[in-house]
Amino acid sequence: MWSLAYGLIALAVVAFVVLYAAAHAPNFTTVNLADQPYGAKKWIAEYLPSFPKVDATSRFRVFVNVVRVARANATAYDYGTRQCTTFPVYLPVGYRLERAGENVIYQIYLNVTRCRYTALPRGEPAVLYEIELKHSLDQLPWLEVYAAVPHNLTQYYSWLHSYYTAWRRPPAVGLTPRVGADEAFMELVKAEHVLVYNATSDTAKLYVAAPAAALYVLLVDYPLKLPLTCPEQIASASSESQRSDTPVIGPPSPR
Amino acid sequence: MIAFRDVLIFAGLAALAAAVIASLFPVGEGASPVPACSDCAFKLTGGYWIRQYGNYAALYLDTREVVRYGWAYVDGRPLSIGENATCSPAMYLWVINGIAYVSCDGSPPRFGRDVLGPKLPFVDVRISVDWRSCRRTIEFDADLTERYGVSVEVYDEEGRLVVSSAGTIPGSVSFSIPMAGVYRMHIYAPPLLDEWYTLIAQVRILDLLRAKVFTSDSMQDLRSFASLKIFDLTNFWKKGYTGVTVHVNSAGASFTLSAPADAFADFLLAWEDCHNCDPADGALYVDEVWRLTFTQTNIVLTHIYSGGDFWHEVYVTSLPYGRVLIWAWNKEGPKLNSYTVPWFTTTVWIESQDSTMNARATFVKEC
Numbered sequence: 019m020w021s022l023a024y025g026l027i028a029l030a031v032v033a034f035v036v037l038y039a040a041a042h043a044p045n046f047t048t049v050n051l052a053d054q055p056y057g058a059k060k061w062i063a064e065y066l067p068s069f070p071k072v073d074a075t076s077r078f079r080v081f082v083n084v085v086r087v088a089r090a091n092a093t094a095y096d097y098g099t100r101q102c103t104t105f106p107v108y109l110p111v112g113y114r115l116e117r118a119g120e121n122v123i124y125q126i127y128l129n130v131t132r133c134r135y136t137a138l139p140r141g142e143p144a145v146l147y148e149i150e151l152k153h154s155l156d157q158l159p160w161l162e163v164y165a166a167v168p169h170n171l172t173q174y175y176s177w178l179h180s181y182y183t184a185w186r187r188p189p190a191v192g193l194t195p196r197v198g199a200d201e202a203f204m205e206l207v208k209a210e211h212v213l214v215y216n217a218t219s220d221t222a223k224l225y226v227a228a229p230a231a232a233l234y235v236l237l238v239d240y241p242l243k244l245p246l247t248c249p250e251q252i253a254s255a256s257s258e259s260q261r262s263d264t265p266v267i268g269p270p271s272p273r
Numbered sequence: 274m275i276a277f278r279d280v281l282i283f284a285g286l287a288a289l290a291a292a293v294i295a296s297l298f299p300v301g302e303g304a305s306p307v308p309a310c311s312d313c314a315f316k317l318t319g320g321y322w323i324r325q326y327g328n329y330a331a332l333y334l335d336t337r338e339v340v341r342y343g344w345a346y347v348d349g350r351p352l353s354i355g356e357n358a359t360c361s362p363a364m365y366l367w368v369i370n371g372i373a374y375v376s377c378d379g380s381p382p383r384f385g386r387d388v389l390g391p392k393l394p395f396v397d398v399r400i401s402v403d404w405r406s407c408r409r410t411i412e413f414d415a416d417l418t419e420r421y422g423v424s425v426e427v428y429d430e431e432g433r434l435v436v437s438s439a440g441t442i443p444g445s446v447s448f449s450i451p452m453a454g455v456y457r458m459h460i461y462a463p464p465l466l467d468e469w470y471t472l473i474a475q476v477r478i479l480d481l482l483r484a485k486v487f488t489s490d491s492m493q494d495l496r497s498f499a500s501l502k503i504f505d506l507t508n509f510w511k512k513g514y515t516g517v518t519v520h521v522n523s524a525g526a527s528f529t530l531s532a533p534a535d536a537f538a539d540f541l542l543a544w545e546d547c548h549n550c551d552p553a554d555g556a557l558y559v560d561e562v563w564r565l566t567f568t569q570t571n572i573v574l575t576h577i578y579s580g581g582d583f584w585h586e587v588y589v590t591s592l593p594y595g596r597v598l599i600w601a602w603n604k605e606g607p608k609l610n611s612y613t614v615p616w617f618t619t620t621v622w623i624e625s626q627d628s629t630m631n632a633r634a635t636f637v638k639e640c
Contacts, residue, residue: 019279023279023282023283023286026283026287027283027286027287027290030287030288030290030291031287031290031291031294034291034294035294041318041319042318042319045315045316045317046313046314046315047313047314047315048310048312048313048314049312049313049314049367049368049369050312051312051369051370051384070395070397074468076466076467076468077395077396077466077468079390079391080390080391080392080393080464080465081392081393081394081395081396082389082392082393082395083395084395114389116389116392118383120381121367121369121381121382121383121384122383122384122385123383123384123385123386123387124385125385125387125388125389127388127389152388152389153388154385154386154387154388154389155384155385220386220388
């Protein structure tokens with residue numbers, strides 16, 4: 019009988035220790051902070067082609083996960099009717115993107131504020147983009163900028179025109195049907211760029227010098243790739259008269 | 274046998290032993306040490322608290338210092354030096370890059386500044402037009418849980434409010450533009466939308482054959498190239514005149530028209546039937562005089578005056594009959610003083626014995 023009593027006491031002690039330890043032991047999990055921005059960027063990259071495209075700046079100011087576009091006309095060769103046709107395209111000129119991971123808010127704001135023809139110190143013609151850049155995480159050491167130079171602009175637009183005839187919606191340059199789908203028509207060259215931080219505002223300025231023949235520049239915050247165009251340059255380059263200072267880019271040849 | 278007394282004694286002894294052991298616990302070694310890590314998360318139960326010092330933040334279990342971190346943030350705010358923070362019953366602690374983030378409700382800390390500002394759900398605005406009634410429908414499509422009010426206001430060239438209608442997002446707003454002109458439309462639904470659009474509603478006159486369009490009097494002899502003078506009276510009615518007198522030739526012939534009710538656009542058609550019958554100051558452009566009025570949904574042709582010695586014929590295109598003879602002068606044929614075309618476009622032919630004066634014009638309502 020007394021042994022049973024001691025047994026009960028021992029049980030009570032053991033139960034208390036186990037419960038107390040279980041309740042008070044620090045609950046430990048590891049945080050993988052590196053994966054979260056990657057996951058956020060991958061999610062944005064996946065849905066980027068389907069994000070709404072707006073051309074009103076008032077909407078670009080308040081909506082999130084939208085692409086600011088400029089509407090333009092492109093000329094394509096229609097293989098069905100065997101003649102040149104004009105169709106509307108969207109030129110992406112800004113992004114307001116957000117995706118929150120568990121511990122990370124990934125936001126990127128890009129907006130082409132100015133772009134114009136310029137000459138590089140070497141004398142090459144180039145298009146200078148001035149892009150507003152806001153980023154929620156002050157870490158863009160791996161930001162890369164490429165310029166997409168079309169091998170044959172008409173061929174590229176004819177390919178886009180097939181999406182226009184299929185969807186009856188203007189396709190977006192660089193975004194239709196997804197970023198990178200046009201690699202057969204484009205050559206990506208590294209574009210010179212400089213990022214200028216501003217001490218008094220959140221907005222950094224990204225200056226990109228792209229070859230004059232480039233259709234768009236591609237900002238890469240791996241794995242997110244964002245094409246940005248210069249509507250003024252495209253309007254002047256794709257009007258009826260071919261620009262005289264635009265070099266004709268042939269198929270890439272080994273150098 | 275175990276008596277009730279014995280059970281009471283056992284229970285009392287058990288409680289005594291538990292109390293003695295429990296009282297020893299916090300001042301001793303603790304349940305288990307807090308691991309030192311650079312990227313991890315804990316749930317800490319018990320008397321844990323954190324204190325910020327000048328160069329580190331220390332996590333305490335009651336009085337014993339457990340671990341040190343670079344700095345402590347509580348609910349997104351960094352602690353100031355000398356400040357304490359604690360949570361009961363449990364403290365959630367994230368350690369990232371050696372910085373401690375504390376929250377009491379278990380919500381994970383978020384990194385990244387908000388650089389975008391307002392983040393509202395996307396509203397798709399689609400404008401569709403019915404050309405016949407010039408009715409515009411603005412559809413607002415959005416994935417919203419609540420409805421936002423939206424007001425649509427349309428102003429004319431002189432800034433007068435023409436249409437004001439209200440709706441909801443998601444939903445649609447529709448309105449008709451009452452008169453041809455250029456309008457500014459304001460879509461206002463703070464904070465979602467604040468946009469201005471330009472709307473053009475007009476009657477385009479095209480495919481002119483020996484015809485010319487005027488917006489005021491024309492008294493000249495234009496027989497060398499035009500037998501039909503088309504006077505656009507829409508702007509007079511828009512300005513609020515109740516009547517207008519149109520002079521069509523230098524002999525002083527004029528036609529006085531009163532303001533139509535509910536017209537979208539209004540034209541006076543004055544036609545000359547003969548190339549060389551009258552002198553330049555004679556009774557020109559009074560052989561066939563018609564009024565062509567675009568109402569909200571139809572086109573109405575009204576006969577005003579006929580004269581001259583030649584025969585005339587007036588044709589219009591109308592649904593579903595095609596080209597219809599509506600008026601014959603000095604000739605066998607229909608004499609319809611008024612004819613309604615139930616469509617948004619029509620072509621008018623006026624023909625005579627002198628085929629060099631045959632005239633034609635097509636009117637299209639474009640919204």
